[in-house]
Amino acid sequence: MSEYLPMKKLNMIEAINDALDVMMARDSNIVVMGEDVGYFGGVFRATAGLQKKYGRTRVFDTPISECGIIGVAVGMGAYGLRPVPEIQFADYIYPGLDQLVSEAARLRYRSAGEFTAPITVRSPFGGGIFGGQTHSQSPEALFTHVAGLKTVIPSTPHDAKGLLIAAIEDNDPVIFFEPKRIYNGPFNGYYDKPVEPWSRHPDGAVPEGYYRIPLGKARVVREGEAMTVLAYGTMVHVAEAVLADKGVDAEIIDLRTLVPLDIETIEASVRKTGKCLIVHEATRTGGFGAELSALVQERCFYALEAPIERVTGFDTPYPHSLEWAYFPGPVRIGEAVDRLLKA
Amino acid sequence: MTEAPKDLWRSNLPPLQLHVPEPKFRPGDAVDYNHLVIPAAGAQARPDESCAASETHPLCLDLVRVLGEDHRAVGPWDPKLDPETLRRMLRLMALTRAFDDRMYRGQRQGKTSFYMKCTGEEATSIAPAMALASDDMVFPSYRQQGILIARSYPMVDMINQIYSNKADKLKGRQLPIMYSAREASFFSISGNLATQYPQAVGWAMASAIKGDTRIAAAWLGEGSTAEGDFHSAMTFAAVYNAPVVFNVVNNQWAISSFSGFAGAERTTFAARAIGYGIAGLRVDGNDPLAVYAATRWAANRARANGGPTLIEHFTYRAEGHSTSDDPGQYRSQAERTEWPLGDPVTRLARHLEALGEWSDEAHAAMDLELAEQVKAAAKAAEANGVLGHGLHHPFRTLFEDVFEELPWHLKEQSEQAIRERRIKWPEWKEDNA
Secondary structure, eight states, X not given: OGGGSOEEEOOHHHHHXXXXXXXXXXXXXXXXXXXXXXXXXXTTSTTTTHHHHHOTTTEEEOOSOXXXXXXXXXXXXXXXXXXXXXXXXXXXXXXXXXXXXXXXXXXXXXXXXXXXXXXXXXXXXXXXXSOGGGSOOOOHHHHHTSTTOEEEOOOSHHHHHHHHHHHHHOSSOEEEEEEGGGSSSOOOSOTTSOOXXXXXXXXXXXXXXXXXXXXXXXXXEEOOSSOEEEEXXXXXXXXXXXXXXXXXXXEEEEOOEEXXXXXXXXXXXXXXXXXXXXXXXXXXXXOHHHHHHHHHHHHHGGGOSSOOEEEEEOSSOOOSTTHHHHSOOHHHHHHHHHHHHHO | OXXXXXXXXXXXXXXXXXXXXXXXXXXXXXXXXXXXXXXXTTOSOOOOTTSOHHHHGGGGGSOBOOBOTTSOBOSTTXXXXXXXXXXXXXXXXXXXXXXXXXXXXXXXXXXXXXXOOOTTOTHHHHHHHHHSOTTSEEEOOTTOHHHHHHTTOOHHHHXXXXXXXXXXXXXXXXXXXXXXXXXXXXXXXXXXXXXXXXXXXXXXXXXXXXXXXXOEEEEEEGGGGGSHHHHHHHHHHHHHTOOEEEEEEEOSEETTEEGGGGTTTTSOSTTHHHHHTSEEEEEETTOHHHHHHHHHHHHHHHHTTOOOEEEEEEOOOOXXXXXXXXXXXXXXXXXXXXXXXXXXXXHHHHHHHHTTSOOHHHHHHHHHHHHHHHHHHHHHHHTTOOTTSSOOOOGGGGTTTSSSSOOHHHHHHHHHHHHHHHHHOTTOOGGGO
């Protein structure tokens, strides 16, 4: 449907802003709130201009209290609003965890559908911006572990808009993590080289107006035969660049939604290629890669020709000066690709 | 244990001492409540509902009381309710108590896993429910069953929930008494404490965003005021002037921890309002007329865009925390009998008697009638089954409502659960459930 709409070139922040704008115009029950999101328009400018357009009772600043932000959103959802709170950095989300895990995620179940939490929690996540340990984390596995939460991570402006619209329309709580390293361009992991802006990338073309990308549907970035690469967010672009450099005919799958997961696309690809590489920036132990690895092993064991490879961040806090030693960049991915090719 | 460095002990400074609060009375102790300051009924000023929040702040350290020692209603807080309304209030409190007694026995008889009584605290839910509009949204904690009773929610449905039976509207998913009743504007109860406080603020903010006229009210115990959620809620309510009434039911005990572990040795719970700059009232929670008047004051203020009010209800938890608790292990049993603010049901009955509108005979007849009413409801609910007796919800409901739609992984797990059941009971069919 989106291909019939006129397109415009946007970076990921503009695409997110556009999605919020489109939805706020369509549905007066949508409210946007968070630290610095009102007059100022957010520290990353994702909500710029929205307060001026929709007024202070629909777009407003909040106290610095993530527990309060999420808790208030749950109450607004119970009233009938569709809140889209912003948590300024994913690293700050923990004070709101009880409200997400014990309340938003379980409300439909515990009330047998009397009350629901149609909330989309937007939050910039991931590193590669010299943010140190409090502005770089990738905590998605904490949320994929919780029954009742959906977790969505876009990797392009085109997807960010369509997925955010679908998330806002979803009647269940959605964690929408925005990979802030690729807000302005598809960073490919070569940190010593300049980053291309989204305006030069095909997925920087974003349809105007309303369009949605269904949750639970992965995107095949590139078809290939040599191996299946499962990635999301920033790592989609890093993996793509490394495999292109190495001239490997890999099938790259951008998961887009971690829960619900598009298992069909994953299974079909691994059955075809016989090899699987999983890449994420988050810490390794108990990361979402472990879940992916278990699923692929359970479902595709007899098609596998090599051990499943996981490339991840290290099990340390996100360092500041040694950021690029931590980041699962081209060298770490390249080593895993070589192992799979030799197997 | 790490020892302090030796040279520290040689300094002239006294060693620091950690204060760990300890209640005045433990099991076996004689109880003397002389240290509690109980002001005379009627002595507290009643500021205008539209006053500056600071005008209420002296009341945060006082105690609003209406019913005096002579059982007469006195002073500016007297809500001047007619005898019929007073009798209704009495009846609802007595019905709540009769319900608690029956459900407590039901738990002891093995009909359910768990129950929580509100004995001695009935006024803190019945009187507010009567003072609020019936469609004001309430965000209760786990001891406000009186609100559902006051809002005429079907008692059979409450018991179905307690028994987790096939007619339980919550499909047997929640611990007994964790009701949810949207039709009664009663929010789903959480076992995680104080989470309902910011939610109530959010609901109230939404109501204000939409230009509605309904307000929100929330309850929690004094122990839960220590949770971060309480303080987040206070901040948000103050910042956005949210139309919400906060109730802190200070029943002195959080399971075995006395109120000192929530800060009661330092100041009152109502005094939290002073720091946030919102209106606050401290009320004799065993005086149903004072509770009614305070709630009405706060509700009128909120409805007129006057903002939030924090009400501390000073009361006493006469029974254990729950059926899983034995208060004889940690507090003196004499506390209940010595409690200087009496019992709310008795106090309201005496007030009606003083008005010539009630009698012991009428009271005894009412208690009998209410016991029969509860018994009939319990019997009707038992026909739908009791916990663990097979009459539960269809098996598939285990996986429903996690999400609006069943994703593939839950479909797979649902099939597994059915497979497991057929291994155990080969004849089992979903229809048998």
